Amino acid sequence: MARIPKKDRDELLQETRLKLLDAAALEFASKGYSSANINHISETAGYSKGTVYNYFPSKQALMLALIEDAGARHVHYIADAVLQIKAPVERLERFFAAGFRFVEEHTTRARFLITALYSPGEEIQLAMAHAYQPMFQLVAREIITPGIEQGLFRQANPQEIANLMMTLYLGTCSNVDRSGKAYFDPLRVADFALHALRQPDAKPD
Amino acid sequence: MARIPKKDRDELLQETRLKLLDAAALEFASKGYSSANINHISETAGYSKGTVYNYFPSKQALMLALIEDAGARHVHYIADAVLQIKAPVERLERFFAAGFRFVEEHTTRARFLITALYSPGEEIQLAMAHAYQPMFQLVAREIITPGIEQGLFRQANPQEIANLMMTLYLGTCSNVDRSGKAYFDPLRVADFALHALRQPDAKPD
Amino acid sequence: MARIPKKDRDELLQETRLKLLDAAALEFASKGYSSANINHISETAGYSKGTVYNYFPSKQALMLALIEDAGARHVHYIADAVLQIKAPVERLERFFAAGFRFVEEHTTRARFLITALYSPGEEIQLAMAHAYQPMFQLVAREIITPGIEQGLFRQANPQEIANLMMTLYLGTCSNVDRSGKAYFDPLRVADFALHALRQPDAKPD
């Protein structure tokens, strides 16, 4: 009945939602979940307190929605880069390269995800596990397993190695100085990983 | 007037302080810094709220004291194991082995340290950096540098490699299932690291 | 410009207003005034929040309008039944009978009125007093006074007895079990009242 310009409505809603998620990522990343302040979030986003609650039923629901949003972006960003080529070794390099690039390009979301990774609370941990499941699968099935099958990587449990790669990635990319600049070079980290995975008798390139 | 047997005084004080630190480690580890509750801590320790403030001037001071305490234990525990032998390769193996053993034997303190590592707050981060400085030095000066000098490890920046080793250790040892059991085997992690560090033309063992 | 069939306009408005009042009665009756939620009311009525404010300027105004509406219905319902006959004794019986029937037939409105009777707030109490004034007058002037004058009821202050009758009615008809069924039988309550009012030397029926 309202004569609202039809679809613009939804776009506007999504835009507001996005601003809130952006502001929330910033706040959660810098303060942590418990110290984050809903009021700061809404004001950073350019709205008032109540608006947050028009979009998310609670602080925790906001956190979970943000985990889903940021997690999906992270996974897609890396998967897009990794799946463009076939060779496992290059895929692993791309995994680290894209991973570090994500941190540079989406610093706030990335810092939020690191924060969330170590935030206490069962529901948060479950949401993180769920959000990162596809990335584990990507590394295990699309990089490590083919690499082992093609004789490029030494024999090992792909799940375990995938977990190790994820640990290495998440650990290194969260090593940033005060200004946010990464301590590690993704190429060096990939190089480190490749040294660790290659066949002992494989010729060095 | 005090009929306390003279020096036992200090022992008693230290004992109380230790109980409080133990309880605090448990609370901080499971709830995180901001959600931790001073009252829970004092009650877990068997005292009342006020007692905490007789030993530590504030919640943050308690946190910082605990970082110092737990960090020092962690460093000494690992240093003791590592420095008992000379060979860099074995020292690296011992680094991971002792590191994982520390998590098993001092689970609460270890889980606290992981929590602290990712707790927001400048002062906390400074305290952590300060507490772990010796461990970085240990790895860099006593393991990586000799290893490179002796031609056992490939050429690389020892500081960077040490940082990578720390990242690998802290990342893997914080991978525990719900029951607290470690996901990774320290030998496998050490093996992984050694593969990554050895000279490309070194003979496999 | 409006292509609405002329007078149907008003009917539509009245229909909407009625739906809103019905929904409001339900909400106020079950939650009480302060806990009632305007949004619930509008949704129960099949409209959105804003619509309530197109019909009533505020929550309190809605409450007051509802008191007027429900009070008038209550009074008319009982007055209609009472005034159909002349004899004071039978009028008193009809008072209770119709009163209880009103609760059965207009449960929501009746439960709302009971709620309103004990809702704090000066304006609400004034509106209730105003709405029930006619019922007090009905009982005093049309039942008790004639009954006393005709020697059927013992001598007493008609205003006080009317108040007592109202108290008895409102008290007993609000005695309902969980399912909403009345605890008291109107005939028994009327009987009780008649016993109390009759002349000491009057012959029992």
Next chain:
Amino acid sequence: MARIPKKDRDELLQETRLKLLDAAALEFASKGYSSANINHISETAGYSKGTVYNYFPSKQALMLALIEDAGARHVHYIADAVLQIKAPVERLERFFAAGFRFVEEHTTRARFLITALYSPGEEIQLAMAHAYQPMFQLVAREIITPGIEQGLFRQANPQEIANLMMTLYLGTCSNVDRSGKAYFDPLRVADFALHALRQPDAKPD
């Protein structure tokens, strides 16, 4: 270990608790449960917000504790008066007399109870039913039943009559003017009730 004057401790605690209950009764009685403000309560009692929560875990718990406290006082006050004599007729007179006196002497508690009687919320209603159970029993077993057995009151279901007496009492005693003065005279109400209960052929006094 604290050298607190031993039992004075408990007295002090009880005193504070009592002040809080008094202030709460006042606030709940005048505003109703939902509109009552914990902050007002604490300040009226001479304490700050937090103190309320040192004594009662929540607003609802405070309400329930107050129902228990005020209900018990109400019941004991009336029971004490009623049970001092034996004759059912005089007991009924005392029931109303003491009931009205309670309202005069403990106005705040009494007004609170009337408020609670009509407050929405399952838990509150359950607590009220539980608190008033003994008063129902008192009226049914100690007044109505003996009165019927001794042929003083007409045959009727004692439970139902007891309920009617309670309804009459609660309804009339809550009829107060703006200044808090009772509209009804307890003797007149008792008289009304006795007229309604006596044997039709009993001689009037």
Next chain:
DNA sequence: CATGAATGAGGATTCATTCAT
């Protein structure tokens, strides 16, 4: 006329901290 996004005052509750005993 109907809608529902935005607002922000209001209120329950938590909890670090103080301090008298």
Next chain:
DNA sequence: TATGAATGAATCCTCATTCAT
């Protein structure tokens, strides 16, 4: 030294109300 009653700032969340479409 240990205690725990009292404090009040901080913060999540609710919801009546406004108003642009």
